[in-house]
Amino acid sequence: MRTDVAIIGAGPAGLLLAHLLAQDGIESIVVEARARMYVAARIRAGILEHSSVELLRNVGLGAGVQARGDEHRGIYLQWPGQRHHLDFVDLVGRSVWVYGQTQVQADLVAASEAAGRPVYYGASGVGLHDLETDQPYVTFTDTAKAARRIDAAAVVGCDGAFGPSRAAMPAGTRQTWERVYPYSWLGILADVAPSTDELIYAWHPDGFALHSMRSATVSRLYLQVPNGSNVADWSDDRIWTALATRLGHGHDGWQLTPGPITGKSVLPMRSFVQSPMRYGRLFLAGDAAHTVPPTGAKGLNLAIADVALLAPALGRLVRKNDTALADAYSDTALSRVWRSEHFSWWMTTMLHAAGDPFDEQLQLSQLRWVTSSTAGAAGLAENYAGLPFGL
Numbered sequence: 104m105r106t107d108v109a110i111i112g113a114g115p116a117g118l119l120l121a122h123l124l125a126q127d128g129i130e131s132i133v134v135e136a137r138a139r140m141y142v143a144a145r146i147r148a149g150i151l152e153h154s155s156v157e158l159l160r161n162v163g164l165g166a167g168v169q170a171r172g173d174e175h176r177g178i179y180l181q182w183p184g185q186r187h188h189l190d191f192v193d194l195v196g197r198s199v200w201v202y203g204q205t206q207v208q209a210d211l212v213a214a215s216e217a218a219g220r221p222v223y224y225g226a227s228g229v230g231l232h233d234l235e236t237d238q239p240y241v242t243f244t245d246t247a248k249a250a251r252r253i254d255a256a257a258v259v260g261c262d263g264a265f266g267p268s269r270a271a272m273p274a275g276t277r278q279t280w281e282r283v284y285p286y287s288w289l290g291i292l293a294d295v296a297p298s299t300d301e302l303i304y305a306w307h308p309d310g311f312a313l314h315s316m317r318s319a320t321v322s323r324l325y326l327q328v329p330n331g332s333n334v335a336d337w338s339d340d341r342i343w344t345a346l347a348t349r350l351g352h353g354h355d356g357w358q359l360t361p362g363p364i365t366g367k368s369v370l371p372m373r374s375f376v377q378s379p380m381r382y383g384r385l386f387l388a389g390d391a392a393h394t395v396p397p398t399g400a401k402g403l404n405l406a407i408a409d410v411a412l413l414a415p416a417l418g419r420l421v422r423k424n425d426t427a428l429a430d431a432y433s434d435t436a437l438s439r440v441w442r443s444e445h446f447s448w449w450m451t452t453m454l455h456a457a458g459d460p461f462d463e464q465l466q467l468s469q470l471r472w473v474t475s476s477t478a479g480a481a482g483l484a485e486n487y488a489g490l491p492f493g494l
């Protein structure tokens with residue numbers, strides 16, 4: 104097969120890139136290791152930044168978020184005895200939207216199928232070749248066990264943290280940075296109306312807790328747990344009791360309403376960056392190049408920002424053989440990536456119990472400052488609601 108751009112991975116980065124390229128008249132073929140249903144069902148991120156929503160609207164993918172998303176003006180930050188609302192719209196004129204990654208993925212799949220764009224699900228043995236030439240190609244075995252080859256002008260690795268693209272860059276050409284945190288999140292989905300109108304981020308000496316939501320009838324909640332924790336050790340009762348304590352059930356009459364838990368998982372917390380995000384005709388986008396701990400709600404948004412930058416660069420490369428934007432892609436993308444890495448690390452270290460009494464006092468001091476100083480609050484709001492693309 105021959106196409107303009109071969110895309111590895113049909114997650115949000117891969118399918119959105121294919122959509123953006125198609126709008127510019129650029130063809131692509133997407134190769135995905137997993138089955139379509141598996142990709143569609145993964146429960147992951149849930150918050151879209153202002154710029155992400157603007158982009159989806161501008162490219163004809165905004166109907167879902169408009170109809171089923173929930174616009175939030177800000178978040179609550181709390182510690183025992185205190186709850187403060189930060190209003191991002193007042194502070195920086197930007198809001199965020201609750202709209203699950205599964206819904207974003209469903210919208211992208213629907214657009215891809217409506218347009219008849221080729222996506223090979225269930226591909227195995229995906230390999231990247233001749234990346235340092237201007238005739239790179241991708242090989243794989245399809246679900247009928249047929250060997251396939253895609254020749255393209257560029258290959259884009261949108262294959263997440265465990266795909267082959269990252270490692271296809273020779274060792275001497277790339278640098279990586281990593282931080283593993285000494286705690287994880289136990290996440291639950293529950294069939295119960297959220298007990299809050301906007302997300303609650305709670306510092307507590309027992310550990311961090313987050314009350315998020317997916318819809319008016321589905322809540323998403325998280326507890327900080329030690330690394331290596333097993334969901335089997337967390338009964339529904341134990342989870343709701345810990346959430347009630349950490350989220351301040353009973354304080355000022357606020358009630359946490361428990362409900363049937365429909366999903367439980369443990370999510371390790373990690374920061375990772377690989378640089379550059381380009382090697383020859385291979386470009387990396389999304390989790391293939393970077394990972395953030397979920398505290399700042401940045402992972403999905405960074406993937407969207409990467410492909411928003413990459414699509415026009417590939418358009419110029421393919422159509423005019425003009426490499427200016429492609430050459431600038433890695434540096435420009437990494438500038439935003441490192442801002443988000445810092446914000447995610449900052450939110451994480453401000454809110455998670457680390458077992459050090461001195462650190463606890465620093466965290467509480469930071470929380471008091473962020474919730475009482477307009478300058479402090481605006482800094483958090485600007486980063487959380489997301490900087491405009493290109494910054």
Ligand SMILES: Cc1cc2nc3c(=O)[nH]c(=O)nc-3n(C[C@H](O)[C@H](O)[C@H](O)COP(=O)(O)OP(=O)(O)OC[C@H]3O[C@@H](n4cnc5c(N)ncnc54)[C@H](O)[C@@H]3O)c2cc1C
Pocket residue numbers: 111112113114115116117134135136137142146147148149150204226229261262263264265266267370388389390391397399400401402403404406
């Ligand atoms: C369990 C979990 C929970 C998360 N929770 C949050 C959250 O609460 N908030 C937040 O902001 N972010 C969260 N994230 C991060 C967010 O989901 C990611 O940042 C986002 O999915 C990035 O999109 P992507 O398209 O770059 O990568 P992915 O969504 O990972 O997509 C990569 C795709 O590549 C495919 N692939 C892998 N290997 C191959 C191969 N060899 N060949 C072909 N295809 C391949 C994968 O199957 C996958 O479909 C979470 C991530 C995980 C894993």
